Amino acid sequence: MVVRSAADGPSPLFVTWSTVRPGKPSRLRGCIGTFDPRPLREGLAEYALTSAFRDHRFRKIEEWELETLECSVSLLTDFEDAASYLDWEIGVHGIHISFPHPSLIPASPSPSSAPSPLGSAPAVPTRSTLRHSFSATFLPEIAEEQGWDKLETVDSAIHKAGWSGRISEDLRRALTVRRYQSRVCSVGWEEYVQWRTENGGAM
Template sequence: MQINQALPIHCAYCFDVLIASLQKKEVPKPTFQDFDVPVFVTFHANKEDLRGCIGTFSPGPLAQQLAKYTYMSAFKDSRFPPIQTKELDTLDVGVSLLVNFQKGKKWNQWEVGKHGIIIDFSEGGREYGATFLPEVAAEQEWDINTTLEHLIAKAGYRKNYQNVLDKIDLTTYETSKAKLTYAEYLELKK
């Protein structure tokens, strides 16, 4: 097993955390190797409807990160109501381990579908920053320019995105991703 590789057992642990939280029970102990890594946990309902996605760029112990960001993604993502028990059958969970960070890139020095990007820039005395995971641009079928237009807007900049392209400090990263449906989770637990 390669370290920093997302595995189905990591996703199963996210379901363990979710179910324990819904039932107000203690979370079972993880059975996987622990290592420090930044993570994102993503829930979808009915295969494609986003239900929560929260994570961190700060490395920390994997089990601790998964527990924290599973809970936050399921219950604290302000874009969505908290996940409920009746939704379990519709859910899948994705675990993204963030790896291979490369700082100091120009705005167009990355590849759609391969790289996640973090942008930071200053304009008019204000600091801006935002990120998209690697799969976002590919899933939306965006090219580099369209992705930057959306990411700059996500950062809060409301003027023409082309005005700030050359001011962007861009960091690329990649993810190791695993995904598990609730039905697959139940099979694993047998």
């Protein structure tokens, strides 16, 4: 399966490694990418290695694991500013969130813990707030795979960004959210071996 040709130009992309075993759910083994458009050949070469060896959440992938791994490439498309943290669809959109340190977010006059589709204007960034910013992303398939609803996905993204404190509605409303879509190609070890041998490569 080919998702895009190199002639199509640069694209933001993520490379994901997963451990796949018969009868068991796949397990994330590494995932890193970039939102800066990169030529496909160059981006794949760089981020296949980066996600395999430099994802700080995991130890480096070792040779003995290769037969159990699946590699997926996500080409990111259709970036849009979301009107609020709920303005996206599970199974359709990935989300990229960013927010200042919660101590810098003004409290609303009537604090509420109930989710609201209405956004609030984020604080005007200054030299000091820029040193206390957080960001994270989830690819479009993540919420569906985890069985999360929108609120659970957003709160998980906030924690993924590095915030370990309480998540208030004021914090959610202060999020800057970009939604996006993706085209995904996944290849397992056996398919890779077949392709390589058919093209004269040694294993």
